[in-house]
Amino acid sequence: MQVWKFGGTSVGKPDRMHSIRxxxxxxxxxxxxxxSALSGTTNGLLSIAESLKANxxxxxxxxxxxxxxxxxxFIKDLYKTKDGYEQGKAIxxxxxxxxxxxxxxxxxTLKQEKEIVAEGELLSTQMFEAYLKEEGINSALLPxxxxxxxxxxxxxxxxxxxxxxxTMLEQLSDKQIFITQGFICRNxxxxxDNLKRGGSDYTASLIGGAIVAEEVQIWTDIDGMxxxxxxxxxxxxxxxELTFEEAAELAYFGAKILHPSTITPAKLKGVPVRLKNTMExxxxxxxxxxxxxxxxxxxxxxKDNLTAIYIHSTRxxxxxxxxRRVFEVFEKYKTPVDMITTSEVSVSVxxxxxxxxxxxxxxxxxxxxxxxxxxxxxxxxxxxxxxxxKEGIALKVLDAMxxxxxxxxxxxxxxxxxxxxxxxxxxxxxxxxxxERCFLYEDAMKDIFSAQ
Numbered sequence: 001m002q003v004w005k006f007g008g009t010s011v012g013k014p015d016r017m018h019s020i021r022x023x024x025x026x027x028x029x030x031x032x033x034x035x036s037a038l039s040g041t042t043n044g045l046l047s048i049a050e051s052l053k054a055n056x057x058x059x060x061x062x063x064x065x066x067x068x069x070x071x072x073x074f075i076k077d078l079y080k081t082k083d084g085y086e087q088g089k090a091i092x093x094x095x096x097x098x099x100x101x102x103x104x105x106x107x108x109t110l111k112q113e114k115e116i117v118a119e120g121e122l123l124s125t126q127m128f129e130a131y132l133k134e135e136g137i138n139s140a141l142l143p144x145x146x147x148x149x150x151x152x153x154x155x156x157x158x159x160x161x162x163x164x165x166x167t168m169l170e171q172l173s174d175k176q177i178f179i180t181q182g183f184i185c186r187n188x189x190x191x192x193d194n195l196k197r198g199g200s201d202y203t204a205s206l207i208g209g210a211i212v213a214e215e216v217q218i219w220t221d222i223d224g225m226x227x228x229x230x231x232x233x234x235x236x237x238x239x240x241e242l243t244f245e246e247a248a249e250l251a252y253f254g255a256k257i258l259h260p261s262t263i264t265p266a267k268l269k270g271v272p273v274r275l276k277n278t279m280e281x282x283x284x285x286x287x288x289x290x291x292x293x294x295x296x297x298x299x300x301x302x303k304d305n306l307t308a309i310y311i312h313s314t315r316x317x318x319x320x321x322x323x324r325r326v327f328e329v330f331e332k333y334k335t336p337v338d339m340i341t342t343s344e345v346s347v348s349v350x351x352x353x354x355x356x357x358x359x360x361x362x363x364x365x366x367x368x369x370x371x372x373x374x375x376x377x378x379x380x381x382x383x384x385x386x387x388x389x390k391e392g393i394a395l396k397v398l399d400a401m402x403x404x405x406x407x408x409x410x411x412x413x414x415x416x417x418x419x420x421x422x423x424x425x426x427x428x429x430x431x432x433x434x435x436e437r438c439f440l441y442e443d444a445m446k447d448i449f450s451a452q
Contacts, residue, residue, distance in 0.1 A: 003035040004217045005182060005204035010278045011124055012039030014077035017193060020128075020219075021135060023281055024177055029214075032142065032207055034182045035128060036200040037120025038074070041067070045117050048099070052108040052116075068096045070247075071123065078127065084134035091126045095119050115192045121181035122201075131178040139177040140414055142168055148172065148185035148203065150193060156185070156202075158265065162210040169211070180207070189397050201259035206274065209265035216266055216273045218258065223277040224286035225250065225257050227299045232428050233435045239286050239299055246298055246383050247273070247288040249417045253301045253381035263288065296393060297384040297438045302427055304378050306338060307349045308407060311364055312372035313345045320366075323347060329363045339379055341408045348408055350377060374407065378427045382418040382434065386411075394418065400437030404430050 004024060011017055011414045032280055037045075051060035075088035099119055102112050124140060132139040147164035149157045172178070182200025187193040195202045201218055208216035222230070224238035225247070242250070244267040246349055251258040257275060266273050272289040313322045326347055330337055333356035336347045351357075357373070386393055393409060397418055408421035422430055 001032065001211060001213055002215050002217065003029045003032045003034065003204050004219060006036065006219045006278065007200065007221075008036045008039035008041070009221045010219055011035055011128065014074060015079060016278070017128055017131060019278065021132060021137070022209070023219075023278070025137060027429055028176075030176055030178075032211070032213075033123065033202055034180055034204045034207065035124045036182050038124050040070075041120040041123070042117060045099075045120055046113075047111040049108070049116050049328070052103060053113070055106070055108075058104050061100070063101055064096065064103075068092065070228075075127065076285045077142075078131055079134055081134055083221055084130065087130045087134070088127055091130060092123065095123050095126075102377040112397060113193060116193065118181075118184040118192050121184050125179050125181050132177065137177055137280075138175055139179060140172045142172075142180040143312040144181040144184050144203065145186055145192065148195075148206070150185050150187055150195070152188055154187075154193075156195070156206050156265075158206060158210060160373045161206055165207065165210050188251070195261075199259065199261075200260040201212065202265075205262045205265040205271075208271045208273075209269040212269050212411060213271050216271055217276050218262070218273065219276045219278045221259055221277065221279055222257060223283040224275045225299065227439055228431055229300075229302065232431050235435065235439075238283070242282060242286060242288050243290060243292060243416070244288060245414075245416045246385075246426060247286075249299045249381060249383045249414070250299055253303045253379055253383075253417075253419070283344050295384065296386070296390060297382060297396070299383050300431060300434050300438070301381045302378050302382070302431060303338065303352065304424055306352050306377040306379060307354045308348060308350050308374040308382070309361070309364075310373075311347050311349070312336060312369040314367065314369055315345075319345045325367055326364065329360055330357045333360055334364070335360060338438050339408060339410050341410055350379065350408070377407065377422040378422055378424045378430075380419075380420045380422060380427070380434070381431050382438070383416055385415070386418065387415050395432075396438060399435065400433045401430060404433065 006020055010020065024033055048060050048063045051063060071092045071350065075092065079085040079088050099116055102116055105112055128139045129139055147161050147168065149160045151157055182203040183194050185193050186196060204216050204218060226236040227239055228236045230236045244263050247258065248263040254323060263273065272287060275286040277283050277285060311326060335351050335353055335356055338352055340348040341348050361370060373431040382397055401420065404422060404426050406420050406422055
């Protein structure tokens, strides 16, 4: 069995849903199909929640009416029969009735916000499954709220998913296609919760790991993961193969096509992940597995809006225990560190969440001297195969960056990653310079086409 995930743009129009129907039925394999909310819906639902939190019920109701009107138009083009349309109308009427019922709840809390945001996936999956039924497809709906659970630390409980999914699939053994929601789950209190933004990728990988799928396919609107950011760099190309480790580094450090958490469940169970393009389904895409090509530098990604903190020990030399105390502060405020460089008496770190920056700085000052923080920083991450016996890789990277100031360098902690910290204003120049120095565009394209 395979797991296929389609994002918001892939289901954002009725004709896109029609295309997905053709894709998921053409090769005859059993599939679990994970859907995101229709493009724009999650933002619309969050906007409604903001109005209700502000006790602006008139504005909230107007936003609900506007979103409902969008869905009314959508189902008119989605279904081809009167019975199909009536089924679709019943679905949106039921879900929007629930959304409207939240208007009267005071105070409007985070619990209600999570309930309202979950409606995007509940709408898209029910509408699509009703469309498959109209088309005579042997399908069934698997409610994610029945098998997707997070623990008190907001981590998915994979054993729960394995047990529940196994039972559900056994009971529906005669079905060929299963539709389920990405993103949404329940928390330990049984309340509706979610896997954060981009969590539909994570859902697909968790399901793939739970059933030990043949393959997880993430379908988006571009042809796989590119070697650089195509929004900034002109000459980019899709990467044919990546290891799990390489893909995880790229996802964490800014490759937008993939949610950073996606790779882990699939890697644990050895399930390959393939990135595909709904606009060009024939394209090979990117395969993420245990094997990869022999190209040393595979890709470049960038992570923005970071804060750099520079910390110096007040005990000078032999400052044992200093790093422990530093990271205890970040642990206390649940603030992850992205990048770290050290000397015997100093440590520099970057964080992407400065919600508790003032408290962190205050506690660090109790045992360290601090420089002024640098904000609006960017980590440029160069990913590839950098084993210890490789020669000249750092030289190639630093030569490309010779005209760009670098605040921090991290190399050697991973065989797959060289990280450079620069000011955000230099991001475009850095990505283009690295692309020109590290990739030979024509040769890369030859590699792709010769492998197909």
